[in-house]
Amino acid sequence: MMKIQMLLNNLTEQLNFIDLEIDDAVLKCEKSVEVTITTIQKVKKEILRVGFKSVSEEIHFFKEIKPQFTSKRIYYNSVYRIETKKPSGSTRILKKYYNNELEKLKRYFDDNLDFYKYYRTKSTYLDYKYFVRGSFDVKQSLDNFYYETDLNFSTSHDFKIAKIIANDLLQLYLEDCIKLLDRKSNKLITQRNPNVKLIWTGSKIALTELLYALQTEGVFNNGSADLKIIAEFFEDNFSLDLGPYRRNFLEIRARKENRTKFLDTLKTNLLKRMDDTDESF
Secondary structure, three states: OHHHHHHHHHHHHHHHHHHHHOOOHHHHHHHHHHHHHHHHHHHHHHHHHHOOOOHHHHHHHHHHHHHHHHHHHHHHHHHHHHHHOOOOOOHHHHHHHHHHHHHHHHHHHHHOHHHHHHHHOOOOOOHHHHOOOOOOOHHHOOOHHHHHOOOOOOOOOHHHHHHHHHHHHHHHHHHHHHHHHHHHHOOOOOOOOOOOOOOOOOOHHHHHHHHHHHHHHOOOHHHOOOHHHHHHHHHHHHOOOOOOHHHHHHHHHOOOOOOOHHHHHHHHHHHHHHHHHHHHO
8 A cells, every 4th residue: 555655645746736836727627637537547557456455455445545536536627617617707696606516515415414424423334335346235325427437446435435525625615716706896905005015926835834824823813813814814915816725735734744844944044044144243
């Protein structure tokens, strides 16, 4: 499984790079889907080559590992669909469109409520049916597409877990889109000095890392400030759109190493400046 973990780490790094380098949402999704599909094919080839040492290892793979790959494909493909089908029109029309997409997520949740409960409560008593190949039960109301999948690389419910993970991310994405529309239609920016305007020219990932650190430290409103309020303050006062910052934080957490890259750089450069200043006296 070490090679599978390496593939997951490499995929996460590739997706982070795409996110930083490409601003266009549609193109970003296209590239992300491409690299994800390529990686999934490598995972499949490896699994079919080495197999599993035990049933518990098989369950672990299809319940915990494979969905991490598949969920990324589902998520980026869903965002691609949403962005390419997005109507042109007023803020009201766009908000209605995004809310309809949120409603679709809710319907999926309602239709799969029993399995959501099973997964969210970390239950295991049906794992031998849900996550072992060839153990499906027609009475489980399986999705039709399951019968079209490669049964050597699929179980009855590994896709459902991937769908749950992707839907969580998609909900954040849609809520951020609606939030941005609300801010654009009701924007009231106040500045102490209208002749001076600060614009954030660093990366959005770096600013996301910073605002999470500040909120964690509790430096605003005695620690009571909500992350959303802090993010909106940064966006309004630095004239930028942070985008899906909560999803970006998930990517920061998933970094293979140096998860606090920007904060570490801040510390290093500040210490160097102090040292340089000391030497000048």
